[in-house]
Amino acid sequence: MERRVYMDYAATTYVKQEVMEEMMPYFTEKYGNPSSVHSFGREARKAVDLARERTAKALNASTDEIYFTGGGSESDNWAIKGAALANKQKGNHIITSSIEHHAVLYTCQYLEKMGFEVTYLPVDQYGLVNPEDVKKAITDKTILISIMFANNEIGTIQPVKEIGRIAREHGVYFHTDAVQAVGHVPIDVKDMNIDLLSLSAHKFYGPKGVGALYVRKGVRIHPYLHGGAQERNRRAGTENLPGIVGLGKAIELAYENLEESNSKLAAMRDRLIAGIMEKIDHVRLNGHPVKRLPGNANLSFEFIEGEALLLSLDMKGIAASSGSACTSGSLDPSHVLLAIGLTHEIAHGSLRLTLGDDNTDEDVDYVLEVLPGIVERLRNMSPLFAQHKGEKYYV
Numbered sequence: 001m002e003r004r005v006y007m008d009y010a011a012t013t014y015v016k017q018e019v020m021e022e023m024m025p026y027f028t029e030k031y032g033n034p035s036s037v038h039s040f041g042r043e044a045r046k047a048v049d050l051a052r053e054r055t056a057k058a059l060n061a062s063t064d065e066i067y068f069t070g071g072g073s074e075s076d077n078w079a080i081k082g083a084a085l086a087n088k089q090k091g092n093h094i095i096t097s098s099i100e101h102h103a104v105l106y107t108c109q110y111l112e113k114m115g116f117e118v119t120y121l122p123v124d125q126y127g128l129v130n131p132e133d134v135k136k137a138i139t140d141k142t143i144l145i146s147i148m149f150a151n152n153e154i155g156t157i158q159p160v161k162e163i164g165r166i167a168r169e170h171g172v173y174f175h176t177d178a179v180q181a182v183g184h185v186p187i188d189v190k191d192m193n194i195d196l197l198s199l200s201a202h203k204f205y206g207p208k209g210v211g212a213l214y215v216r217k218g219v220r221i222h223p224y225l226h227g228g229a230q231e232r233n234r235r236a237g238t239e240n241l242p243g244i245v246g247l248g249k250a251i252e253l254a255y256e257n258l259e260e261s262n263s264k265l266a267a268m269r270d271r272l273i274a275g276i277m278e279k280i281d282h283v284r285l286n287g288h289p290v291k292r293l294p295g296n297a298n299l300s301f302e303f304i305e306g307e308a309l310l311l312s313l314d315m316k317g318i319a320a321s322s323g324s325a326c327t328s329g330s331l332d333p334s335h336v337l338l339a340i341g342l343t344h345e346i347a348h349g350s351l352r353l354t355l356g357d358d359n360t361d362e363d364v365d366y367v368l369e370v371l372p373g374i375v376e377r378l379r380n381m382s383p384l385f386a387q388h389k390g391e392k393y394y395v
């Protein structure tokens, strides 16, 4: 069979064998409802408790600060809407950034329609939020600051601890969408002054459709799903038992070998980026050169369309992602790439390659072997390239 290389780990990961093995019994013989008082129920409850302990430990939180959810999007929605509604007596102002995931951006836009006011902070050319801008945006009406930990497109890691300190000093809640960061960078919610944190298992080798929200003790937040008394009356619905078990195992595994796995990933990422820059002209790296996720490479290729690049790579068995959203029915390029100052044209020529645990040096070699030819072929079909050959046109 033809070679297949998966470099789209920021979209989702496979489920690790050890995680899968731990989940399996909870589909079949250990299927109790954690709310039941009989032995089946108690067995299930024990498993949820263990997952909660593992999650709390990974974040330096306590177990009663962890709430399991249906994934990253739910956690983001809950954190922002829940905090907004519970604190609207105090004020109606929310601060976020212009490069958030849509689960945060669209939630904020929805709240604007409900009468809340939202400040969308700009970022610099690397995608960094300036903590001074956060400070300046705070008013006596500000109730929540929501800034993502690490960006899903360009990999930039924000100065979270600094932003958390400012929020704490002003008595404003600080939420961070850490869906790309959990399991990939060290996180300490206490040291980093985080009040609310979203995470999702399928971004760190756990199953899809399960996540968690960390809610610091004492933080005022309304429930998002109403019904049964699960999750200490804050998130109704019978627990996704196998999913929660998988999340717990995956988060524990992720932090066991973090340094080793990150240095291997970063070395592959750097060789990939350096190889592309060396073999191909008219390329720029998006995101911060060092403050970035170890597996993230995001590059813009002048004179071509990211979508065409993706399709050509796919024909060679390489799975990647682009910076334009044509596939989702919109012709607008990514809001993240526009926010870091890229023109529409160059943003359209962007490619995201995100590496993970199963990638090898041979995978990197294969991409470096295949990509230059694809770029050359696409550029030869581009009238703009013929016109501007040899000069820096967009960048």
Ligand SMILES: *Cc1c(COP(=O)(O)O)cnc(C)c1O
Pocket (backbone or CB within 6 Å): 010, 070, 071, 072, 073, 074, 076, 101, 103, 148, 150, 151, 152, 177, 178, 179, 180, 200, 201, 202, 203, 209, 210, 211
């Ligand atoms: C994937 C992702 C989400 C959404 O998480 P789901 O579990 O897929 O709902 C939210 N924020 C960021 C930064 C993400 O990368």
